[in-house]
Amino acid sequence: MIRGVRGATTVKQNEENEMMDNTRKLVQEMISVNDIDVQSISHILISVTKELNAGFPAKSIREMDGWNFVPVMCMQEIDVPGSLPNCIRVMMVINTEQTQEAIRHIFQNEAVRLRPDLAHAEGEQANGS
Incomplete structure:
Protein backbone atom coordinates (compact mmCIF):
# COMPACT_ATOMS: atom_id res chain seq x y z
CA MET A 1 0.00 0.00 0.00
CA ILE A 2 1.23 3.52 -0.75
CA ARG A 3 1.18 6.15 2.03
CA GLY A 4 2.45 9.70 2.40
CA VAL A 5 4.58 10.81 5.31
CA ARG A 6 4.54 14.53 5.84
CA GLY A 7 7.24 16.63 7.45
CA ALA A 8 8.12 20.30 7.77
CA THR A 9 10.79 22.43 9.37
CA THR A 10 11.97 26.01 9.32
CA VAL A 11 15.32 27.75 9.10
CA LYS A 12 16.35 31.08 10.58
CA GLN A 13 17.99 32.37 7.42
CA ASN A 14 18.40 31.71 3.71
CA GLU A 15 21.71 29.87 4.07
CA GLU A 16 22.56 26.65 2.22
CA VAL A 48 10.36 25.69 0.07
CA THR A 49 8.91 29.12 0.65
CA LYS A 50 9.87 31.85 -1.83
CA GLU A 51 12.67 33.40 0.25
CA LEU A 52 14.63 30.12 0.44
CA ASN A 53 16.81 29.92 -2.64
CA ALA A 54 20.34 29.42 -1.29
CA GLY A 55 20.39 25.73 -2.19
CA PHE A 56 18.44 22.61 -3.07
CA PRO A 57 17.28 20.73 0.06
CA ALA A 58 17.04 17.56 -2.06
CA LYS A 59 20.83 17.55 -2.26
CA SER A 60 21.11 16.76 1.46
CA ILE A 61 18.88 13.70 1.00
CA ARG A 62 20.74 12.43 -2.06
CA GLU A 63 23.98 12.62 -0.06
CA MET A 64 22.70 10.28 2.66
CA ASP A 65 24.21 6.77 2.51
CA GLY A 66 22.09 4.50 0.30
CA TRP A 67 19.75 7.28 -0.88
CA ASN A 68 21.33 8.15 -4.24
CA PHE A 69 18.62 6.26 -6.19
CA VAL A 70 15.61 7.75 -4.37
CA PRO A 71 13.83 10.20 -6.73
CA VAL A 72 13.77 13.61 -5.01
CA MET A 73 12.41 16.87 -6.39
CA CYS A 74 12.35 20.43 -5.08
CA MET A 75 9.78 23.10 -5.88
CA GLN A 76 8.57 26.44 -4.61
CA GLU A 77 5.64 26.51 -2.20
CA ILE A 78 2.59 28.60 -3.11
CA ASP A 79 3.19 32.15 -1.85
CA VAL A 80 0.10 32.66 0.32
CA PRO A 81 0.06 35.98 2.23
CA GLY A 82 0.62 35.41 5.95
CA SER A 83 1.95 31.87 5.54
CA LEU A 84 4.86 30.56 7.61
CA PRO A 85 8.15 31.94 6.20
CA ASN A 86 11.48 30.11 5.86
CA CYS A 87 9.68 26.78 5.68
CA ILE A 88 10.80 23.52 4.10
CA ARG A 89 8.06 20.91 3.58
CA VAL A 90 8.64 17.25 2.75
CA MET A 91 6.20 14.71 1.34
CA MET A 92 7.73 11.22 1.39
CA VAL A 93 5.76 8.57 -0.49
CA ILE A 94 6.36 5.06 0.81
CA ASN A 95 5.19 1.49 0.37
CA THR A 96 3.97 0.20 3.73
CA GLU A 97 1.38 -1.92 5.48
CA GLN A 98 0.81 0.80 8.10
CA THR A 99 -2.62 2.42 8.35
CA GLN A 100 -3.07 6.16 7.77
CA GLU A 101 -3.54 6.61 11.51
CA ALA A 102 -0.26 4.82 12.30
CA ILE A 103 1.87 7.16 10.18
CA ARG A 104 3.66 9.76 12.29
CA HIS A 105 4.11 13.11 10.58
CA ILE A 106 7.02 15.23 11.80
CA PHE A 107 7.04 18.99 12.35
CA GLN A 108 10.15 20.70 13.67
CA ASN A 109 11.05 24.21 14.77
CA GLU A 110 8.41 26.83 13.88
CA ALA A 111 6.70 24.36 11.54
CA VAL A 112 4.87 22.80 14.50
CA ARG A 113 2.41 25.68 13.96
CA LEU A 114 1.36 24.20 10.60
CA ARG A 115 -0.40 21.17 12.07
CA PRO A 116 -0.49 21.29 15.87
CA ASP A 117 -2.97 18.41 15.75
CA LEU A 118 -0.27 16.19 14.21
CA ALA A 119 2.85 17.63 15.83
CA HIS A 120 4.28 15.69 18.75
CA ALA A 121 7.33 15.54 20.94
CA GLU A 122 9.96 13.01 19.89
CA GLY A 123 9.05 9.57 21.20
CA GLU A 124 5.36 10.46 21.63
CA GLN A 125 2.44 9.36 19.45
CA ALA A 126 0.66 12.14 17.53
CA ASN A 127 -2.55 11.43 19.45
CA GLY A 128 -0.80 11.99 22.79
CA SER A 129 -0.37 8.35 23.80
Whole structure:
Protein backbone atom coordinates (compact mmCIF):
# COMPACT_ATOMS: atom_id res chain seq x y z
CA MET A 1 0.00 0.00 0.00
CA ILE A 2 1.23 3.52 -0.75
CA ARG A 3 1.18 6.15 2.03
CA GLY A 4 2.45 9.70 2.40
CA VAL A 5 4.58 10.81 5.31
CA ARG A 6 4.54 14.53 5.84
CA GLY A 7 7.24 16.63 7.45
CA ALA A 8 8.12 20.30 7.77
CA THR A 9 10.79 22.43 9.37
CA THR A 10 11.97 26.01 9.32
CA VAL A 11 15.32 27.75 9.10
CA LYS A 12 16.35 31.08 10.58
CA GLN A 13 17.99 32.37 7.42
CA ASN A 14 18.40 31.71 3.71
CA GLU A 15 21.71 29.87 4.07
CA GLU A 16 22.56 26.65 2.22
CA ASN A 17 24.17 24.75 5.10
CA GLU A 18 21.28 25.50 7.46
CA MET A 19 18.78 24.41 4.81
CA MET A 20 20.69 21.16 4.19
CA ASP A 21 21.18 20.39 7.89
CA ASN A 22 17.55 21.01 8.82
CA THR A 23 16.24 19.01 5.86
CA ARG A 24 18.50 16.07 6.70
CA LYS A 25 17.48 16.18 10.39
CA LEU A 26 13.80 16.26 9.41
CA VAL A 27 14.05 13.33 7.00
CA GLN A 28 16.10 11.29 9.45
CA GLU A 29 13.41 11.72 12.12
CA MET A 30 10.66 10.88 9.60
CA ILE A 31 12.36 7.58 8.73
CA SER A 32 13.28 6.77 12.33
CA VAL A 33 9.85 7.21 13.94
CA ASN A 34 8.08 5.47 11.06
CA ASP A 35 10.67 2.65 10.72
CA ILE A 36 11.09 3.36 7.00
CA ASP A 37 13.56 1.40 4.90
CA VAL A 38 15.05 3.36 2.00
CA GLN A 39 13.96 0.58 -0.40
CA SER A 40 10.30 1.26 0.49
CA ILE A 41 10.46 4.91 -0.62
CA SER A 42 8.79 5.65 -3.93
CA HIS A 43 9.80 9.33 -4.11
CA ILE A 44 10.14 12.52 -2.10
CA LEU A 45 8.78 15.96 -2.93
CA ILE A 46 10.23 19.01 -1.18
CA SER A 47 8.80 22.51 -1.28
CA VAL A 48 10.36 25.69 0.07
CA THR A 49 8.91 29.12 0.65
CA LYS A 50 9.87 31.85 -1.83
CA GLU A 51 12.67 33.40 0.25
CA LEU A 52 14.63 30.12 0.44
CA ASN A 53 16.81 29.92 -2.64
CA ALA A 54 20.34 29.42 -1.29
CA GLY A 55 20.39 25.73 -2.19
CA PHE A 56 18.44 22.61 -3.07
CA PRO A 57 17.28 20.73 0.06
CA ALA A 58 17.04 17.56 -2.06
CA LYS A 59 20.83 17.55 -2.26
CA SER A 60 21.11 16.76 1.46
CA ILE A 61 18.88 13.70 1.00
CA ARG A 62 20.74 12.43 -2.06
CA GLU A 63 23.98 12.62 -0.06
CA MET A 64 22.70 10.28 2.66
CA ASP A 65 24.21 6.77 2.51
CA GLY A 66 22.09 4.50 0.30
CA TRP A 67 19.75 7.28 -0.88
CA ASN A 68 21.33 8.15 -4.24
CA PHE A 69 18.62 6.26 -6.19
CA VAL A 70 15.61 7.75 -4.37
CA PRO A 71 13.83 10.20 -6.73
CA VAL A 72 13.77 13.61 -5.01
CA MET A 73 12.41 16.87 -6.39
CA CYS A 74 12.35 20.43 -5.08
CA MET A 75 9.78 23.10 -5.88
CA GLN A 76 8.57 26.44 -4.61
CA GLU A 77 5.64 26.51 -2.20
CA ILE A 78 2.59 28.60 -3.11
CA ASP A 79 3.19 32.15 -1.85
CA VAL A 80 0.10 32.66 0.32
CA PRO A 81 0.06 35.98 2.23
CA GLY A 82 0.62 35.41 5.95
CA SER A 83 1.95 31.87 5.54
CA LEU A 84 4.86 30.56 7.61
CA PRO A 85 8.15 31.94 6.20
CA ASN A 86 11.48 30.11 5.86
CA CYS A 87 9.68 26.78 5.68
CA ILE A 88 10.80 23.52 4.10
CA ARG A 89 8.06 20.91 3.58
CA VAL A 90 8.64 17.25 2.75
CA MET A 91 6.20 14.71 1.34
CA MET A 92 7.73 11.22 1.39
CA VAL A 93 5.76 8.57 -0.49
CA ILE A 94 6.36 5.06 0.81
CA ASN A 95 5.19 1.49 0.37
CA THR A 96 3.97 0.20 3.73
CA GLU A 97 1.38 -1.92 5.48
CA GLN A 98 0.81 0.80 8.10
CA THR A 99 -2.62 2.42 8.35
CA GLN A 100 -3.07 6.16 7.77
CA GLU A 101 -3.54 6.61 11.51
CA ALA A 102 -0.26 4.82 12.30
CA ILE A 103 1.87 7.16 10.18
CA ARG A 104 3.66 9.76 12.29
CA HIS A 105 4.11 13.11 10.58
CA ILE A 106 7.02 15.23 11.80
CA PHE A 107 7.04 18.99 12.35
CA GLN A 108 10.15 20.70 13.67
CA ASN A 109 11.05 24.21 14.77
CA GLU A 110 8.41 26.83 13.88
CA ALA A 111 6.70 24.36 11.54
CA VAL A 112 4.87 22.80 14.50
CA ARG A 113 2.41 25.68 13.96
CA LEU A 114 1.36 24.20 10.60
CA ARG A 115 -0.40 21.17 12.07
CA PRO A 116 -0.49 21.29 15.87
CA ASP A 117 -2.97 18.41 15.75
CA LEU A 118 -0.27 16.19 14.21
CA ALA A 119 2.85 17.63 15.83
CA HIS A 120 4.28 15.69 18.75
CA ALA A 121 7.33 15.54 20.94
CA GLU A 122 9.96 13.01 19.89
CA GLY A 123 9.05 9.57 21.20
CA GLU A 124 5.36 10.46 21.63
CA GLN A 125 2.44 9.36 19.45
CA ALA A 126 0.66 12.14 17.53
CA ASN A 127 -2.55 11.43 19.45
CA GLY A 128 -0.80 11.99 22.79
CA SER A 129 -0.37 8.35 23.80
